[in-house]
Amino acid sequence: MKDSVILSDITVEKGVFSDNHHILEANCSCALSPDIGLERPMSDKRKFSTNAVHAGTKHIEGAVNTPIFQSSTYQLTDERYAGWAAGAQHTLLYARLSSVNSAAVVEKICALEGAEDGELFASGMAAISTTLMGLLSQGDHIVSSSDVYGGTYGLMTEELPRFGISTSMADMQDPASYEAAIQENTKMLYIETITNPVIKICDIEAMAKIAKKHDLLLVIDNTFASPWGCQPIAMGADLVIHSTTKYLGGHSDIVGGAVVGRADLIAEMFIKKVHFGGSPDPHNCYLLERGIRTLAARMPIHCSNAAEMAKRLEAHDLVELVHHPSLESHRDYELAKRIVPKGTGMIAFTVKGGDAAALKFMRGLEVIFEATSLGGVESLIECPFNSSHMFIPEDVRIAAGLGPGFVRISVGIEDIEDLWSDISNALASI
C-alpha cells in the first residue's frame, strides 16, 4: 500500500521527494512579498559556530532572527498544492507537517551535523519512538543496550514487543557484542554517543563498520555530546537523534526532539511524523533556534567546567568512581580522544555512604539545582535511582554501573569556583 498523508479531511498520495529545501524556499517566497531576502547565502566552507548562528535563519521582512510564525495553517496557493502533491515535506501547509520556524531549525541542525535532511519532534522520545516505530515493522529486530536512556529502554522492552518488534541488549562499549547479537531479522543498530548516566563512550566508527557489513541502519542518540562534541554522520551513522530539550535548546525552557540524516530515511520519517503527530509548535522551534545560536559559545564552558570538577572530585575523600572521559582513570580515555575529543559537560560519580549520603549531599547544594534533565546553562544534579532510571529494574541498574550513592551532574556554565565551593560545602555536610 502506498503511504499517504492525511491533512484535515484531505488525503494525498505520497509523491516523489526531490529537493525539499527548494520546495520550502519556493513556498516561502510566494507566501511573502517577493523582495524579502529570506536567507543569506550559505557556504559549505563555513565553520561550526558560524553555521550555529546563521544557517537556516529566515530573515523575513529583514528580521535578524526568524520571527515566530504562530500559525497552525497556511494559505493554500498553487505552489503549495504542488508541494502537497509532491509529498508535502517542508511545504508550508499545516504546522504538524512543517512551519517557518521548524524549517529554520532543521536547516541549522543539518548544517551542524552534516546531515542531508531532518525532522523536528515535540520531545526527544517522540523523535525516538517515531524513528523506531516508523522505520521498523512487525518481525524486525534491533540491537541496542541496557545503557540507553531509560525512556528508550522502556520503549524497546515494553512497547515495541507489543507490535512484534524485538530488541537484544548488547554492550555499547563492545562492538563485537553488537555484531554477535545480530539476527536474520535485525534491521537496526541503536547506540548513544555517550551513555546516560555512566558516561561511557561508544566507538561509533566500529559500529558503523558492523552496520555497513550487515546492511543495517545505524541510529545514534547524540544528545549527550551535541553536534559540537561529535558529528556521527561523518563517522558512518544513518540517522542522528537529539533530545533538543538538552544542549541544543540549552536553557531548560523547552522539550523537543530532532532526527537528522539520510534524506531517503527522513522522507519516510516525515510521513510517520504526520501520522503519529508528535510535532513541535512554532514557538518551541523559535526557542530552539535561539538556543542553538549560542551552542558553540556554551559548550566549551560546559566541558572545561566538567573536566575541572571531575579532577577535583576524583581527589576528594568522600567521592569514589568519578566518570568523566577527561580523566586518565576513565576506561574510555583513549577512545574519547577519537569520538568526543572536546569532552562532555556530563559527570557521574559515587558518593561514599550510599543513596542516603547522596541524597543528603544533593540537599546541601545551593548553586547546583536538584532536577532531572541536562544540557542547560545551569548545573543540575540527580540520583538516577529515584529519577531518570526509577523504572529500570534494580538488577539492570546495578549491572549498568548505577550502584548506591550514584549521582549525575549536568555541569552548567556558572563560575567553576562557585560550583566547586558548593560541592565541597555539601560534601562536608554529609
Ligand SMILES: Cc1ncc(COP(=O)(O)O)c(C=O)c1O
Ligand atoms: C540521551 C537522551 N535521549 C533522549 C531523551 C528523551 O528526551 P525528551 O525528554 O526530550 O523526550 C533523554 C532525556 O533525558 C536523554 O537523556
